[in-house]
Amino acid sequence: MVKVAPSILSANFAALADDVAAAEKAGADYIHVDVMDGHFVPNITFGPLAVKAIRPATSLPLDVHLMISNPDQYIQEFAHAGADIISVHVEACPHLHRTISYIKEHGVKAGVVLNPATPAESIRHVIEEVDLVLVMTVNPGFGGQAFIPGMLQKISQIRKMADDLGLDVEIEVDGGVNAETAVLCREAGANVLVAGSAVYGKNDLKDAISSIRGV
Numbered sequence: 001m002v003k004v005a006p007s008i009l010s011a012n013f014a015a016l017a018d019d020v021a022a023a024e025k026a027g028a029d030y031i032h033v034d035v036m037d038g039h040f041v042p043n044i045t046f047g048p049l050a051v052k053a054i055r056p057a058t059s060l061p062l063d064v065h066l067m068i069s070n071p072d073q074y075i076q077e078f079a080h081a082g083a084d085i086i087s088v089h090v091e092a093c094p095h096l097h098r099t100i101s102y103i104k105e106h107g108v109k110a111g112v113v114l115n116p117a118t119p120a121e122s123i124r125h126v127i128e129e130v131d132l133v134l135v136m137t138v139n140p141g142f143g144g145q146a147f148i149p150g151m152l153q154k155i156s157q158i159r160k161m162a163d164d165l166g167l168d169v170e171i172e173v174d175g176g177v178n179a180e181t182a183v184l185c186r187e188a189g190a191n192v193l194v195a196g197s198a199v200y201g202k203n204d205l206k207d208a209i210s211s212i213r214g215v
């Protein structure tokens with residue numbers, strides 16, 4: 001069964017802890033936290049203090065998506081704040097292998113993220129080191145954007161790469177995921193689906209999460 005990771009980017013920032021707890025109650029598997037620095041992406045959101053503040057609101061893993069330049073500088077703070085998975089962008093890490101090792105040294109699961117223009121091939125030499133590969137299906141920076149269908153081929157390529165190597169790596173998709181695009185992502189081989197507006201934009205979170213999961 002695929003996992004659903006509601007993104008709190010689309011939650012009510014004045015009631016984040018309540019919205020995190022509501023997603024857990026509605027059947028979420030992870031809580032996706034979008035960290036943006038106004039430099040790597042043209043928007044600013046949360047830092048480690050926000051992660052620390054929401055940590056007690058849920059027992060679900062916090063899936064922290066770092067959209068920041070020089071992520072190495074902040075990995076320790078996010079790990080201490082309570083992140084369970086820390087994912088860094090391939091495009092932000094000149095020494096990606098070292099950054100992945102550094103995340104794991106903190107006892108946290110490590111993920112790598114690919115922007116839409118970044119090929120699947122860019123992670124071939126690190127895929128055996130990571131717990132999760134996140135394929136962006138929008139250009140990062142904002143919630144509520146339209147899914148880019150050309151990314152389905154990339155999801156399939158990464159699924160094949162993982163299967164050929166016999167890896168148990170999670171393949172996560174982020175951006176424009178809703179009940180319709182989720183079907184395509186699942187068919188392409190994704191097993192974790194991030195959804196912001198398609199969860200927090202709905203009145204019935206439980207129904208929204210199950211329609212993305214497909215069961």
Ligand SMILES: O=C(CO)[C@H](O)[C@H](O)COP(=O)(O)O
Pocket residue numbers: 007009010032034065067138139140141142143144145174175176177194195196197198
């Ligand atoms: O990383 C992200 C944006 O950079 C978000 O996780 C993503 O956009 C979720 O929002 P939506 O499901 O509304 O597209």
Ligand SMILES: [Co+2]
Pocket residue numbers: 007032033034065174194
């Ligand atoms: Co994200």
